[in-house]
Every structure is written in C-alpha cells, then in structure tokens.
Amino acid sequence: MSILSDIAASLQRGEDDEVASLVRQALDDGQDAVAILHGGLIAGMGVVGEQFREREIFLPDVLLAARAMYAGLALLKPLLAKDGVPTAGTVVIGSVRGDLHDIGKNLVGIMLAGAGFDVVDLGSDVAPERFVDAACDHGASVIGLSALLTTTMPVMKDVVELVRARGLQDRIKIIVGGAAVSDAWARQIGADAYGYDAASAVERVRALARTPA
Amino acid sequence: MRPSLTLLGTDLVRRILAEARDLLDTIGLDIHNPAVQDMLLAEGARVDPSTARVRLGAALLDRALASAPRTFRLHDALGRETHHFGSGTVSFTPGSAAINVLDGETGAIRAPLTADYVRYAKVVGGLRHIASQSTAFIPADVPSAVSDSYRLFLSLLYGEKPIVTGAFTIEAFEVMRDLLVIVRGSEAALRERPLAVFSCCPTAPLKWSDVTSQNVVDCARSGIPVEFISMPLAGFMSPVTIVGSLVQQTAETLSGLVISQVASPGAPILWGGSPAIFDIRYETTPMGAVETMMIDCAFTEIGHSLGLPTQAYMGLSDAKALDAQAGLESGLGVVLAALSGVDNVSGPGMLDFESCYSLEKLVVDHEICGMAQRLIRGIEPRDDFPARPLFEELIREKHLLIAKHTRRHLRDEIAFPGPVIDRANQARWADEGRLTLGARARREVERLVAAWEPPRLGDDVKAQLDRRMASAARRAGMDALPKRDA
Structure with a gap:
C-alpha cells in the first residue's frame, strides 16, 4: 500500500495521531501537499461518507474520522494555497425563538462540522433576524432551523418569510428539523429541505450547498 | 451486580422438597418399564410389579x-465448547416440538x-x-416412525450448533445415538464431548412410560x-x-434423576420442565400465562437450591400469529427466565401452546434474548469514579460521542438490537x-x-x-x- 492509502485507511479508523504522523512522513518523503490532501484525506473521508450513508458505520465513527482528517489537514494548511483548503460551505444553525431545546440541533452541528462545513451555532431561543443577519455576516448558504415544540414551529415560517422579504432566497437556503417537524411542514412553510435526523440533515445540507445560487 | 428473581425463599424450597420426597417414599410413582423397575429394585427401591x-x-x-x-x-x-451448564450462564434454544x-x-x-x-x-445457525x-x-413428509431421528439428521446436516432433541420411541434412540456418534467419530468421543441434550418427559401425575423411562436409561448409559x-x-x-404443582414437579423430576443416576452414576442432567396452568375457560395449557412462568421460575429456584443446572420452557406464546400478544408473552418469559438464571431456556420461535413454529417469531425472540442477556x-x-474528569470533558467538548470513555464502554454498556x-x-x-x-x-x-x-463436517461424515x-x-x-436443497 502507498502512504496515501495508509493515510486514508488510518483516517477511516479514526486514528488522529496516526494520520498526523503519516502526513508528516509523506511530506518528509517529498509528497505534494495537494496530492496528500486528495489522495489521502479526502479519499478516506469519501469512503467514510459512503459507509455512513449505507448505515455500515455510525455517527461516532464519522466524528472520529473527521477529527483524524483535521489532524492531517492542520499540517497541510500552511502549505496549501488559500483556495486549496477545502470547505463544504458555511451553515448557520439554531433553535428558533421560544424553543430552548437544543440536543437535536447540537447533534446536527457536530455532524455538519464532521462533514467539513463551517458551522455557526447561534444556540437556542434565536430570533428570525439573528438567523438572517448571521447568514449574511458569515456568508452562509444554508440556515438550519430546529424546533421541538409545536408552539415554536411557526417561527420557522417567520425566518423563511424574512429571507424572502430581504430578497435572499436564491442565496440562502433553509432546512428545518425537530421532533414535531415533518416533510409536509417544510413544504407548507416554503422551506427548502427537511432533515429527519442528523445524518439526513447533513445529506440535505450538502445538496443545498451545491445548489447554484 | 447481577439482578435475580426469588419467588420462594429458602424455607419454602425446603418444605416443597420435603413434601416431594415424602410423596416418592409413601405414594410412589408408576414406572411402566419392567427393566427399569428391576434396576431400581436392585438399588433399594420398593417395587410392586x-x-x-x-x-x-x-x-x-x-x-x-x-x-x-x-x-x-x-x-x-x-467439538468446540458452547455451553457450560451450571456455571451461571443463561443460554437460549428454540422451543420444541x-x-x-x-x-x-x-x-x-x-x-x-x-x-x-x-x-x-x-x-x-x-x-x-x-x-x-x-x-x-x-416434518410431516416422513413416516412418524422416523420423524424424531429425521429432525436430528437434518439439524446435523445443516447446522453446527449442539442440539436439544428427544426420541419418540425406544427404537429411535439407537438411530439418533448412531447419528451423533457418526459426527463425533466414536461413542467415547461423544461421551467426552456431548453434542445433544435429550428431553425425557414423565407423565402427570407421577408416571414414567415405558418409552421415556427407557430413554432416560439409554441416554445415561451413553453419556x-x-x-x-x-x-x-x-x-x-x-x-x-x-x-402444590411445584411439589408434584419436584417429585417427578427427582424420580427421573434417580432413574438416570442409578443407570449411570454421574450422568449429566438438567433439572427442567414444561409446566402450565390449565385454562378452564378454553381447556388449554397457556405457556404465556404469568402463573406458568411463576412455576417455571420457582422450579428453577428449587433446582438451584440443589446445586443442579436447570432448564425451562419459557419465552413462548399462545398467540396464533406474530402479533402483540406473541411479543409480550415471549418478552415477559425470556426476561423472567433470565432473571431466574435458567441455564437452558427453551422457547424462542414457538406459538400456539407449543404446537406452532414461526421462523419470523424466532428472529424477533432472538433480539429479546439479546436484551435479556444484557x-x-x-x-x-x-x-465512572471519580466522576469529575468525565464531566469536565463533557462540559469542555459539549458531547461525549467520541470520548475515550464512550468508545471503551459503548458496546459493553449498550446492546443494540436489530435489524x-x-x-x-x-x-x-x-x-x-x-x-x-x-x-x-x-x-x-x-x-x-x-x-x-454449510457445516464444516467432512463429506464422508455427511x-x-x-x-x-x-x-x-x-x-x-x-x-x-425427501429431496433437499443444498
């Protein structure tokens, strides 16, 4: 096996120290940073993502792999051109105004970060204006709204309408989730997607982030 | 701490055993097999031919x-060890027959x-x-005279796990023993590494038939x-x-134990049974009744008080379909059996008063068994002690999904069922x-x-x-x- 294959395999096992050590060794051997990034780290994460979609591995396995990827990436970043550092995009998340429940939202945040997104977590009880302002400030292409309570679900609609009122609906997509939320609800309020769990949320966000503005 | 269920307590166990022994000594029991009568007579039993x-x-x-x-x-x-009865483990076997x-x-x-x-x-498998x-x-597509040995034959051809079985006639025992010896290679090897357990049933109240008492003797002498x-x-x-039912079950089981040990001292046995209440409304014998399960659990307690490994028919249901009743009765039975420490629990897959088998129920029950073992x-x-470092990590990292503590203990602490x-x-x-x-x-x-x-038996053995x-x-x-699939 080549050292790039070793890096990918080690990443899939979630061995962060080992990945860092192998990346260091590859650099010492004269390997190109971009080649290590694509042939080792991104290749490894690709397998992990596929296994996760097929339910062969589970959430902690993905998080461990992501941590291992960042351990390697930290060594490569200074050597990569600024636009060579991969990012899946920026997502603003939060529980909507009046809702203090944040376990599901936190899980989605962890998974998004693991999948390579920059996550701006606004916490719970977040007003519609803060979601939209933060998305603009951070250049986010997706806002993730969480609500556990049927009484707070209507706030999701307020966020959707605010994005439209500001004319941002082509640039900022909205995904909703939470115990009482459903696909039908998402369609009813005009949200762009619904995630029924953290894994599906990542898939949907990935698709939204790819949607051309 | 391992959880356990106690229904009788030491004093009641002692009194039940004393009454059962008194029954065997005074009323006695009927054994419709002259050879077994003679064997017991020679060892001091009082026999009225x-x-x-x-x-x-x-x-x-x-x-x-x-x-x-x-x-x-x-x-x-x-030849690999699968069970160590009497060591405290709880094992499950499909219900029969x-x-x-x-x-x-x-x-x-x-x-x-x-x-x-x-x-x-x-x-x-x-x-x-x-x-x-x-x-x-x-199977109904072979003559009844070989239906017992034929089941064992198929189990040996298609599976590697040891087998809980039984003979319906005296003659069938010889065929079944031969099948087991073929797999092991010799009678001595079979005695050294038993491959099957035979169920032998007394008849209520206080009787042993010609066939079943002879089966006990034949098994004991073959190890x-x-x-x-x-x-x-x-x-x-x-x-x-x-x-009262426990007194009877104890007397009948003790009598079987005597037949076995007189035939061959040291012969391995499981203290077991398939008791039931009688539902006078439908004239049926519900295995899913809580009182049936109570008899099973209490009887296990009596067996354990004697230091003997045990068996019970639990985890069965009387439902006629894979429905909620099937799940609740089997779930209750499996959990109670596990808490009672039954060494070998016979039941998964069984419906309709032990008369109907369902593969779909078996795979459901299998997951119940996994939960009970957990x-x-x-x-x-x-x-977990001291707790502070872990909680410091939780607050610092905001979750413990990939913490070392989680990774180290996840699979031991949480038994994920499925699919x-x-x-x-x-x-x-x-x-x-x-x-x-x-x-x-x-x-x-x-x-x-x-x-x-396919089982890894040699083609010559098959x-x-x-x-x-x-x-x-x-x-x-x-x-x-009958023709069979590969």
Whole structure:
C-alpha cells in the first residue's frame, strides 16, 4: 500500500495521531501537499461518507474520522494555497425563538462540522433576524432551523418569510428539523429541505450547498 | 451486580422438597418399564410389579442427588465448547416440538415439510443469542416412525450448533445415538464431548412410560445429557396452587434423576420442565400465562437450591400469529427466565401452546434474548469514579460521542438490537419503506437463509449420516428420503 492509502485507511479508523504522523512522513518523503490532501484525506473521508450513508458505520465513527482528517489537514494548511483548503460551505444553525431545546440541533452541528462545513451555532431561543443577519455576516448558504415544540414551529415560517422579504432566497437556503417537524411542514412553510435526523440533515445540507445560487 | 428473581425463599424450597420426597417414599410413582423397575429394585427401591408402583426412599434419593453432576459442558458438531451448564450462564434454544409451522409468506398454519426444517436450521445457525439448535418441529413428509431421528439428521446436516432433541420411541434412540456418534467419530468421543441434550418427559401425575423411562436409561448409559420435562397442569393434572404443582414437579423430576443416576452414576442432567396452568375457560395449557412462568421460575429456584443446572420452557406464546400478544408473552418469559438464571431456556420461535413454529417469531425472540442477556449482565461501575474528569470533558467538548470513555464502554454498556426491532424515527422508518415488524422479520429470515454456509463436517461424515438415516427410513417403509436443497 502507498502512504496515501495508509493515510486514508488510518483516517477511516479514526486514528488522529496516526494520520498526523503519516502526513508528516509523506511530506518528509517529498509528497505534494495537494496530492496528500486528495489522495489521502479526502479519499478516506469519501469512503467514510459512503459507509455512513449505507448505515455500515455510525455517527461516532464519522466524528472520529473527521477529527483524524483535521489532524492531517492542520499540517497541510500552511502549505496549501488559500483556495486549496477545502470547505463544504458555511451553515448557520439554531433553535428558533421560544424553543430552548437544543440536543437535536447540537447533534446536527457536530455532524455538519464532521462533514467539513463551517458551522455557526447561534444556540437556542434565536430570533428570525439573528438567523438572517448571521447568514449574511458569515456568508452562509444554508440556515438550519430546529424546533421541538409545536408552539415554536411557526417561527420557522417567520425566518423563511424574512429571507424572502430581504430578497435572499436564491442565496440562502433553509432546512428545518425537530421532533414535531415533518416533510409536509417544510413544504407548507416554503422551506427548502427537511432533515429527519442528523445524518439526513447533513445529506440535505450538502445538496443545498451545491445548489447554484 | 447481577439482578435475580426469588419467588420462594429458602424455607419454602425446603418444605416443597420435603413434601416431594415424602410423596416418592409413601405414594410412589408408576414406572411402566419392567427393566427399569428391576434396576431400581436392585438399588433399594420398593417395587410392586403388579401395579408398576415404585417407591423411592430417602437413601436412594440422597445417593442419586449426590452423584448428579453440578456442571457439564456441551459442544458443537466441530467439538468446540458452547455451553457450560451450571456455571451461571443463561443460554437460549428454540422451543420444541411443534406439529405445525406458521408460513411466513401466506400466514397459514400448516404441517411442516423438509424444506421448512432446512430453512429453520439455516436461520438458527445465524442467530448469536441462540446457542443451540433444537429439533423444533416435526416434518410431516416422513413416516412418524422416523420423524424424531429425521429432525436430528437434518439439524446435523445443516447446522453446527449442539442440539436439544428427544426420541419418540425406544427404537429411535439407537438411530439418533448412531447419528451423533457418526459426527463425533466414536461413542467415547461423544461421551467426552456431548453434542445433544435429550428431553425425557414423565407423565402427570407421577408416571414414567415405558418409552421415556427407557430413554432416560439409554441416554445415561451413553453419556448423553438428559433434561427432565415434567408437565404438571395446575388445576387439572396437578394441584391448582403453584406450591402444590411445584411439589408434584419436584417429585417427578427427582424420580427421573434417580432413574438416570442409578443407570449411570454421574450422568449429566438438567433439572427442567414444561409446566402450565390449565385454562378452564378454553381447556388449554397457556405457556404465556404469568402463573406458568411463576412455576417455571420457582422450579428453577428449587433446582438451584440443589446445586443442579436447570432448564425451562419459557419465552413462548399462545398467540396464533406474530402479533402483540406473541411479543409480550415471549418478552415477559425470556426476561423472567433470565432473571431466574435458567441455564437452558427453551422457547424462542414457538406459538400456539407449543404446537406452532414461526421462523419470523424466532428472529424477533432472538433480539429479546439479546436484551435479556444484557439485563442480567447487570450494572457495574466502569471507569465512572471519580466522576469529575468525565464531566469536565463533557462540559469542555459539549458531547461525549467520541470520548475515550464512550468508545471503551459503548458496546459493553449498550446492546443494540436489530435489524428486527425498530428504533428509527418515524420519518426514517417511512423513508425506508414503512416496514411492519412482520415484514422486517421476514426480511431478516430471508437474509439469514441466504447467508447460510454449510457445516464444516467432512463429506464422508455427511455421507455416513445420509446412509444411516436412509436405512432407518427404509425400515419405516420409505424408499428414499425427501429431496433437499443444498
């Protein structure tokens, strides 16, 4: 096996120290940073993502792999051109105004970060204006709204309408989730997607982030 | 600490045992087998040949109890140890022996065929919480004279796990022993590494038939372990009170133990039974009744008080379909059996008063068994003290999903069932096809059948098994055995 294959395999096992050590060794051997990034780290994460979609591995396995990827990436970043550092995009998340429940939202945040997104977590009880302002400030292409309570679900609609009122609906997509939320609800309020769990949320966000503005 | 269930307590156990011993000494029991009567007479039993009545005194009982082994081991077809009865482990085996199967495709209850048995053997092989096979149902496409040995034959051809079985006639025992010896290579090797447990049933109240008493003797002399299956029927063929039925079950089981130990001191046995209450409203013998389970658990407590390994028919249901009743009765039975520490629990897969077998129910019950095994592993601290460092990490990292503590203990602490038990949220469940329990169970049965791999017995061994079975079938009037899948 080549050292790039070793890096990918080690990443899939979630061995962060080992990945860092192998990346260091590859650099010492004269390997190109971009080649290590694509042939080792991104290749490894690709397998992990596929296994996760097929339910062969589970959430902690993905998080461990992501941590291992960042351990390697930290060594490569200074050597990569600024636009060579991969990012899946920026997502603003939060529980909507009046809702203090944040376990599901936190899980989605962890998974998004693991999948390579920059996550701006606004916490719970977040007003519609803060979601939209933060998305603009951070250049986010997706806002993730969480609500556990049927009484707070209507706030999701307020966020959707605010994005439209500001004319941002082509640039900022909205995904909703939470115990009482459903696909039908998402369609009813005009949200762009619904995630029924953290894994599906990542898939949907990935698709939204790819949607051309 | 391992959780456990106590229903009787030391004093009540002592009184039940004393009453059972008194019954055997004073009233005695009927043994309809002259050779067994003679054998017991020679060891001090009081025998009335004109009535077949045999009375067993204290000295004979004490000798038998002293020689019965407190532990013994069972091995699979390849000779690997699978069970250490008496060591405190709880093992599960499919219920037996049904005369019908619930057809997973049509929902019909019908007579089983060879093809059904082959599918069953393939499924059992893939279930990790089911430690042994049993000859769970009786194929109707062979003559009844060989239906007992034929089940064992199929189990040996299609599975590696050891087998809980039984002979319906005295003659069948020889065929079945021959099949086991063929797999092991010799009688001595079979005695050294038992491959099967034979169920031997007294008849309520206080009787042993010619066949079953002879089976006990034959097994003991061949070193084949026996489980005694006493079947009191509370309120019908035994006292309606649980304690009264326990006195009877204890007396019947002690008598079996005496027959076994006189035939061959040290012969391995399981203290077991299949008691039930009698439901006077329907004239049925419900295995899913809580009182039935109470008799089972209490009887296990009596066996353990004697230091003996135990067996019980628990985890069965009287439902006629894979429905909520099937789940609740089997779940209750499996959990109570595990908490009672039954060494070998016979039941998974069984419906309709032990008369109907369902592969779909077996795969559901299998997951219940996994949960019960987790339950009796109990609760113990695992790097939990002092607690502060872990909570500091939780607050710092905001979660413990990938903490070392989580990774180290996740699989020990949490037994994830599946794929039959559904834990997806509603949306994911819908996304994955809205499968009902029955549909998930059917899918799992098909997966296990497809994943089956042939037992690693030599081709010469399989050919010998085939010849021996074909010979027995010919004697029963069948020219050729039914065709089988690979």
